Amino acid sequence: MNALLRLLSIPALIMSRLPGLAPVIRALSTSVGQKLLMAVSGLSLVGFLVVHLAGNLQLFAGEDVFNAYAEKLHSLGPILGIAETGLFAMFALHIGLALSTASMNRLARRTAYDVRESKQGLSVLPSGGASSWMMVTGCVIFVFLTSHILDMKLKMGPGVDYTAALDAAGEATNSFAAVKAVLSHPPHAALYLAGLFALGIHLSHGISSALQTLGLNHRNWNWLFRTAGVVTAWTIAVGFMSVVFWALNQS
Numbered sequence: 001m002n003a004l005l006r007l008l009s010i011p012a013l014i015m016s017r018l019p020g021l022a023p024v025i026r027a028l029s030t031s032v033g034q035k036l037l038m039a040v041s042g043l044s045l046v047g048f049l050v051v052h053l054a055g056n057l058q059l060f061a062g063e064d065v066f067n068a069y070a071e072k073l074h075s076l077g078p079i080l081g082i083a084e085t086g087l088f089a090m091f092a093l094h095i096g097l098a099l100s101t102a103s104m105n106r107l108a109r110r111t112a113y114d115v116r117e118s119k120q121g122l123s124v125l126p127s128g129g130a131s132s133w134m135m136v137t138g139c140v141i142f143v144f145l146t147s148h149i150l151d152m153k154l155k156m157g158p159g160v161d162y163t164a165a166l167d168a169a170g171e172a173t174n175s176f177a178a179v180k181a182v183l184s185h186p187p188h189a190a191l192y193l194a195g196l197f198a199l200g201i202h203l204s205h206g207i208s209s210a211l212q213t214l215g216l217n218h219r220n221w222n223w224l225f226r227t228a229g230v231v232t233a234w235t236i237a238v239g240f241m242s243v244v245f246w247a248l249n250q251s
Contacts, residue, residue, distance in 0.1 A: 034097055039210035041094040046207060046232070048087060053239045056179075059246065063176040070175035095142065102135050137202040144195025151182040160185050183247030192244050200237030204230045 027033050055073075058066045073080060151157035155165070155172045165178035172178055182188050208229030211217075216225055 034100060035213050038094065038097045038101065039213040041090050041097065042206050042210045043214075044090055045094060046203065046236070048090075049236050053236055056240065056243050059176065059179060059243055063174075066176045066179075067174060091145070095138070098135060098138055134202060134205060137198040140198035141195055141202060144191060144198070147188070147191055147195075151188060152178065157182050157185070157188060160188065179243075180247050180250055183244050184250060186248075189244050189248055193241060196237045196240050196244070199240075200234045203233030203236060207232055 028037055055069055058069050076083075147157070151160065155162050155178060160182050162172055162178055162181055165172045165174040165181060167173045183192065206229075208222075208226045211225050211229065212222070
């Protein structure tokens with residue numbers, strides 16, 4: 001863990017040496033700063049999931065509609081590449097901050113029993129704070145996302161028959177058929193459902209926690225924020241699950 005956190009902290013250390021950025025990096029390196037970054041990155045990813053779900057639900061409209069949607073995305077060319085790079089950076093930041101805050105929490109627990117332990121823990125920026133079950137579901141989601149990239153982006157899903165998605169030159173051009181091939185494969189379907197269940201749990205706590213971090217915290221309204229977080233989380237998770245069940249019923 002320590003070695004990984006040191007590796008993840010390199011970008012922040014480099015930026016902290018750039019003229020004008022050092023004060024910003026120092027501010028974001030505090031416990032409060034990291035929690036704010038965690039909240040912003042997390043809500044940004046929720047926004048991406050909503051857009052991604054809207055696109056995926058077009059599978060129900062049929063092959064032509066979904067393939068037209070996929071082709072429109074691919075036609076963006078460099079813009080799509082930039083967006084994907086930014087999305088990857090957002091995921092990396094969120095994961096790094098999660099590891100950082102977990103490290104800080106572990107250190108805080110140790111110092112409760114050992115006053116000689118340093119109060120400065122290893123971190124990405126460096127500082128932190130997150131619950132252990134959030135880390136567990138986060139790890140499941142990470143495995144799920146890794147498989148998702150292999151399956152859908154690289155078309156390298158183990159055991160998946162992509163034949164129906166290939167053109168005469170062997171290029172995967174039929175996105176509808178590719179998605180159907182992956183999600184109708186029972187082992188992959190099981191992994192996706194497990195990952196999406198973990199996503200629902202993760203977001204049901206993470207959304208309300210992020211809103212609270214950003215200042216939406218009032219004793220008369222916290223129940224509403226928590227309810228909105230849970231409803232949003234499971235709407236996203238169940239929405240994606242419906243696509244998996246659709247594919248299984250198509251096989």
